[in-house]
Amino acid sequence: MSPRKRRRTIDLGTIRAVKIGTPPPISDIYYATMEMSWPTFIALVSLVFVGINLLFGLLYAALPGALINAQPGSVADGFFFSVETLGTVGYGNMAPATHLGHLIAAAEILLGLFFSATITGLIFARFARPRTSFEFANVAVVGRRENQRLLMIRLASTRLRAIADCTAQLSWVRKITLNDGRSFRQLVDLPLVQSHHPQLVFNWTLVHEIDEASDMYQALLAGGEFRLTATISGIDTLLASQAIGGTSYRRKDILIDHEFDDMIDDSRETFEFDLTKLHGVHPRS
Known part of the structure; x- marks a missing residue:
């Protein structure tokens, strides 16, 4: 069975058309994020944010003793520590306790720099995008x-x-x-x-x-x-x-x-x- 071809609706004023066989959004992520509506964009960013922190939260929970003042094996503590680390908040009540914990936190901070810069750039580009005059x-x-x-x-x-x-x-x-x-x-x-x-x-x-x-x-x-x-x-x-x-x-x-x-x-x-x-x-x- 041949793969199903993508169909996209195009608005041409009083005419609506359909493009068949368009490339998937993953082939041009920047254009796809600029094209989507604000609610969809906010939902996507929120989903990626939660996904990143949940992934690191699972890593912290899987390493007993990796975090100070965290319940052993607690995904919730790992998740919230990840949120604080990714957002560079650092309340101080939890901190890495082992070299491996520090290594994971460093990797998350590096990822956070790319994530924050990318989302900031996309938000600015969406606000600065010319609207029809x-x-x-x-x-x-x-x-x-x-x-x-x-x-x-x-x-x-x-x-x-x-x-x-x-x-x-x-x-x-x-x-x-x-x-x-x-x-x-x-x-x-x-x-x-x-x-x-x-x-x-x-x-x-x-x-x-x-x-x-x-x-x-x-x-x-x-x-x-x-x-x-x-x-x-x-x-x-x-x-x-x-x-x-x-x-x-x-x-x-x-x-x-x-x-x-x-x-x-x-x-x-x-x-x-x-x-x-x-x-x-x-x-x-």
Whole structure:
């Protein structure tokens, strides 16, 4: 029987996909620990911490007289002495009494240095990991402006500081079938009216002009597979780091003859931008 292939779910905005045959997490422990959720990470660290101390506790318990003031054969005393040693606390009520006990304690201290440094580094890396600075509307729309049909995708910055030097790209996944029946998927770039934004503070609508002979639009109206992919990158002016975002849309996520609701209210003295209206759309009048 062939081994069961690993299946991992991938979130692509409005699309969920499954990767089959991915390497096990043990092949890249750093990436696996960065990818897991905080509750899972905390549970894993706690399990490793308990496992290390339980192992050394059993060693101390198996060596009669190895510890001063410890009950002979007591796993509990060995465990708690191990916790104190690994954490470099050293209350002083228990201590190694033999050369072998000192050797085991020294090995545990060395292991504790690696364990503490590794966990500290992972915790810092998880806190310092960049979070997405962009949110995309959960639908795209096809509307008209001055008799020109347009495909529009709206996104907004979730940060309070500006995202500088933003560059966006829009692509269409086209399925091509050859004469011999074989097929492959081709990523086709869709030109944008404006693909660069010098300073994104509020929202940005990516606009692609659709001509009458557009293969993309014909595929959108027809049946079969259809997918759009939008990506954006920029520089977070507060963190001085790169901000990246992206999403994908299927046919059912693209509304024809619709428009986005206005997110900006400048009728008052205070300029207001309502991020909760990002997904709002209405039929084109």
